[in-house]
Amino acid sequence: MSLTNFSDRIRKHFEKGKPLHCFSSLFDAVDTFLLTPKTVTTTGSHIRDAVDLKRIMITVMIALCPALLFGLWNTGYQHYLALGQTCTIWTCFSYGFLKWLPLVIVTYVSGLAVEVGFAQWRGKQVEEGFFVTGFLIPMIMPPDIPLWIVSVATIFSVVFAKEVFGGTGYNFLNPALMTRAFVFFAYPSVISGNSVWVSGSPEAITGATPLAQLMNGGEQTASFLDMFIGTILGCIGETSKIAILIGAALLLFTQVASWRIMLSVIAGGFLTGSLFYGTGLCPINGWQHLLMGGFLFGAVFMATDPVTATHTQSGKYIYGLLIGILAIVIRVINKGYPEGMMLAILLMNIFAPLIDYCVIQIKIKKRKKNILSHKTQGSSIIKNSK
Amino acid sequence: MDFRIRQGLDLRLNGAAAETVETMARPEYCHIRPSDFRWLKPHLLVAEGDSVDIGKAVFTDKNDERVQIVSPVKGTVKEIVRGEKRVIECISIALDRDTGTIVPVTFEDSDEAPALRSLLLQYGLWPCLRQRPFSVIPSPDAQPKAIFISCFDTSPLAPSMSFLLHGKEKSFAFGLQKLQQAAGSGTPIHLCVQAGKTLELSNLPQNTYIHHFSGPHPAGNVGPQIHRVAPLDKGESVWYVHPLDVARIGRFFQEKLLGFDTTFALTGPEAHSPHYYASFYGADLSGLLKDTLKKEAVQQDITNPDKHATADEDGSYTPRIISGNILTGKQIKSHPSLRFYDHQLTLIQEGGEREVLGWFLPGLRKWSFSHTFMAWLSRHKAFNFNTSQHGDHRNFVMTDIYEKVFPFDNIPPLELLKACLTHDLDKMEELGIYEVDDEDFALCEVVCPSKMPCQEIVREGLREDREEVDN
Numbered sequence: 001m002s003l004t005n006f007s008d009r010i011r012k013h014f015e016k017g018k019p020l021h022c023f024s025s026l027f028d029a030v031d032t033f034l035l036t037p038k039t040v041t042t043t044g045s046h047i048r049d050a051v052d053l054k055r056i057m058i059t060v061m062i063a064l065c066p067a068l069l070f071g072l073w074n075t076g077y078q079h080y081l082a083l084g085q086t087c088t089i090w091t092c093f094s095y096g097f098l099k100w101l102p103l104v105i106v107t108y109v110s111g112l113a114v115e116v117g118f119a120q121w122r123g124k125q126v127e128e129g130f131f132v133t134g135f136l137i138p139m140i141m142p143p144d145i146p147l148w149i150v151s152v153a154t155i156f157s158v159v160f161a162k163e164v165f166g167g168t169g170y171n172f173l174n175p176a177l178m179t180r181a182f183v184f185f186a187y188p189s190v191i192s193g194n195s196v197w198v199s200g201s202p203e204a205i206t207g208a209t210p211l212a213q214l215m216n217g218g219e220q221t222a223s224f225l226d227m228f229i230g231t232i233l234g235c236i237g238e239t240s241k242i243a244i245l246i247g248a249a250l251l252l253f254t255q256v257a258s259w260r261i262m263l264s265v266i267a268g269g270f271l272t273g274s275l276f277y278g279t280g281l282c283p284i285n286g287w288q289h290l291l292m293g294g295f296l297f298g299a300v301f302m303a304t305d306p307v308t309a310t311h312t313q314s315g316k317y318i319y320g321l322l323i324g325i326l327a328i329v330i331r332v333i334n335k336g337y338p339e340g341m342m343l344a345i346l347l348m349n350i351f352a353p354l355i356d357y358c359v360i361q362i363k364i365k366k367r368k369k370n371i372l373s374h375k376t377q378g379s380s381i382i383k384n385s386k
Numbered sequence: 387m388d389f390r391i392r393q394g395l396d397l398r399l400n401g402a403a404a405e406t407v408e409t410m411a412r413p414e415y416c417h418i419r420p421s422d423f424r425w426l427k428p429h430l431l432v433a434e435g436d437s438v439d440i441g442k443a444v445f446t447d448k449n450d451e452r453v454q455i456v457s458p459v460k461g462t463v464k465e466i467v468r469g470e471k472r473v474i475e476c477i478s479i480a481l482d483r484d485t486g487t488i489v490p491v492t493f494e495d496s497d498e499a500p501a502l503r504s505l506l507l508q509y510g511l512w513p514c515l516r517q518r519p520f521s522v523i524p525s526p527d528a529q530p531k532a533i534f535i536s537c538f539d540t541s542p543l544a545p546s547m548s549f550l551l552h553g554k555e556k557s558f559a560f561g562l563q564k565l566q567q568a569a570g571s572g573t574p575i576h577l578c579v580q581a582g583k584t585l586e587l588s589n590l591p592q593n594t595y596i597h598h599f600s601g602p603h604p605a606g607n608v609g610p611q612i613h614r615v616a617p618l619d620k621g622e623s624v625w626y627v628h629p630l631d632v633a634r635i636g637r638f639f640q641e642k643l644l645g646f647d648t649t650f651a652l653t654g655p656e657a658h659s660p661h662y663y664a665s666f667y668g669a670d671l672s673g674l675l676k677d678t679l680k681k682e683a684v685q686q687d688i689t690n691p692d693k694h695a696t697a698d699e700d701g702s703y704t705p706r707i708i709s710g711n712i713l714t715g716k717q718i719k720s721h722p723s724l725r726f727y728d729h730q731l732t733l734i735q736e737g738g739e740r741e742v743l744g745w746f747l748p749g750l751r752k753w754s755f756s757h758t759f760m761a762w763l764s765r766h767k768a769f770n771f772n773t774s775q776h777g778d779h780r781n782f783v784m785t786d787i788y789e790k791v792f793p794f795d796n797i798p799p800l801e802l803l804k805a806c807l808t809h810d811l812d813k814m815e816e817l818g819i820y821e822v823d824d825e826d827f828a829l830c831e832v833v834c835p836s837k838m839p840c841q842e843i844v845r846e847g848l849r850e851d852r853e854e855v856d857n
Binding site: 003004007032033034035036037038039040041043044045046047048049050051052053054055056058059125127128129166167168169170253254255256258306307309311312313316356360363364366367370371374375 | 397616617618619706708712713714715717732734736737738739740741742743744745746749752753754755756757758759761771772773774775776777778780781782783784785786787789795796797798800801816817818824828831832833834835836837839840841842
């Protein structure tokens with residue numbers, strides 16, 4: 001029996017009035033995960049683009065894979081390096097993979113349980129938004145973070161940053177960043193400081209990230225190449241800039257992410273970093289800021305979340321620029337927060353509707369002015385076309 | 387003036403109509419639908435068994451009884467089909483034998499607007515006009531600020547306007563003159579032609595302006611043309627007319643012949659030998675469809691029910707039959723005939739095939755605007771679209787995709803859709819609802835990953851706004 005026939009056969013047990021109706025959203029989620037829906041167009045255009053949200057999400061996940069794969073290897077590499085041991089590529093990778101796997105399982109189980117519960121309560125289908133969020137959350141956490149903290153943070157983020165507003169498409173804060181923010185403020189000791197970045201060390205070997213070294217006025221031990229390739233300490237997914245750029249190239253080619261936001265964030269960060277360097281307030285220049293911490297990861301994968309960013313094209317420039325500026329300002333000016341990217345993006349998420357409102361008002365005025373100019377000058381304009 | 391439209395998208399399909407015309411075999415029936423005329427509430431004037439003649443009113447608009455829709459044929463009312471809540475769906479007329487579709491008429495010609503309008507109303511030619519905003523039949527008392535004629539159509543597989551108008555140039559020019567007089571002497575006429583093409587017309591009336599447009603679809607829609615040439619403010623309106631209807635009006639006044647004959651293009655990948663047919667408005671298409679469906683192409687897969695989700699019980703297969711184009715057309719299910727304003731019949735494959743992990747596969751045969759499928763490698767080739775929706779309805783997520791295919795400057799499509807969804811009439815007016823129509827959002831609907839019914843949302847918003855304006 002084909003999978004389609006099997007699905008059609010058991011579907012009737014999940015219909016309204018049947019005993020398994022309380023699991024209908026879960027059935028529908030699994031059914032549409034395994035098989036493309038058989039819906040045909042009934043209103044409006046008779047044809048549709050083949051892309052849907054599942055395709056968008058899987059494209060983002062594929063774009064995240066280079067950074068993830070490198071991050072898994074780097075987790076093992078930093079572990080063995082701290083212990084003074086050598087390791088093969090496979091050994092490092094398998095260590096990192098075994099550290100990451102429980103994180104990602106706990107994240108998906110926690111988040112999807114909430115999503116399915118809300119979908120069933122609302123009588124709607126489970127939406128695909130958590131595909132990417134669940135993939136991102138482990139990548140922005142330290143490798144040894146307790147699983148229960150990740151679970152609590154994920155549930156908090158999905159409920160209060162997304163579902164209470166209506167679910168995917170209605171949230172105004174980035175859910176992955178809200179997870180990180182929750183951990184940062186509720187359990188700061190597991191995500192900040194110098195003792196969390198080297199995985200699995202029983203002697204609690206400390207290791208500062210290059211950003212922390214800079215902000216604490218210590219000696220910079222990582223070279224430019226280390227920071228570009230990613231053999232440095234940091235969250236699982238944020239260290240390798242070249243892997244992030246490969247992902248960025250895929251997102252830009254498939255037109256899934258906005259180049260306006262990426263470019264503006266990088267431009268804002270570079271200009272602000274250069275300004276601080278030029279005025280002597282910061283010992284590193286604009287380029288180095290881009291390579292440190294989670295700046296590039298945030299610029300490519302977090303700031304470009306289409307739901308929480310500005311919706312207007314002009315607004316994206318302003319939104320991205322302000323994220324870049326604020327991230328560097330927080331880094332340089334406020335010693336308490338060596339990583340400003342998360343806070344900058346969350347703050348601009350809150351201001352995104354305001355930026356959109358201003359852009360829309362300008363468009364409204366321009367449109368009215370255009371109509372007025374056609375009324376007053378219209379006869380002279382169209383006479384030229386005779 | 388020359389205008390270049392940058393936003394938009396040309397969809398390439400197989401099945402363009404060859405430029406040959408065949409006279410369609412005379413059908414037995416003619417079907418007239420009140421739903422062809424947007425928001426018109428019909429007041430039925432005939433009953434089953436009544437005789438009708440060409441030009442005799444079949445129903446009028448309840449909101450303005452002067453607007454009447456007349457029979458295009460001589461015959462007997464066979465059936466009045468009603469749907470839910472007794473809404474009239476279709477009036478089927480059985481044609482009398484050996485009668486033509488063009489008849490001579492006698493009337494006193496005039497150059498005065500009231501008299502001309504009266505003649506157009508009396509003989510059922512007034513519905514040939516539509517107005518923006520709202521794309522409804524204009525009120526007989528309306529004073530438009532301009533008349534727009536789009537002389538090219540960029541929608542997928544659209545018939546060639548120059549081919550349709552071939553031999554009707556004099557009637558077209560005369561029709562323009564009469565329309566201008568009916569609208570009000572001196573009303574500007576804007577002819578919008580495709581860049582690089584020339585209109586071989588003479589004797590155009592005074593105040594006629596020719597504009598050249600280039601760019602992808604929807605450059606051929608009147609919406610983007612009006613937006614650039616004479617944008618609409620609240621309270622203003624323009625008339626727009628299909629070139630064939632302009633020629634029809636010109637022939638009516640010049641030769642005193644009344645007829646609702648038409649030429650339409652049979653198109654689409656599922657059409658066998660697509661070309662043009664000469665027929666009349668409302669002609670029953672059953673015979674044509676029976677001859678033309680490429681049933682032999684699907685015989686091989688009849689035994690596989692998964693392949694064609696809409697296979698009939700006897701295993702035969704019917705593609706989607708659309709009056710109009712694949713973006714704005716309407717599916718024909720029963721009493722097949724073209725809608726009043728359509729000059730194209732499109733046949734495409736029904737979709738609904740379920741694929742295991744389809745969202746994850748490379749997708750060499752899946753068309754996408756976004757480059758997320760490998761089919762972009764063959765993006766310049768014609769594609770056989772089907773009716774699969776490729777996903778279920780979701781909330782707005784990809785928020786910047788509409789602006790790539792929406793060619794209206796300073797009108798944010800997403801914000802306008804949200805204003806329509808939230809029934810915020812003031813916001814809709816501020817954002818420019820009077821300048822757009824549902825057909826201008828067709829491409830937004832195609833490329834939307836959330837499968838948002840954009841056309842329906844805008845149409846509903848326009849309807850609410852019009853009710854508010856009328857009240």
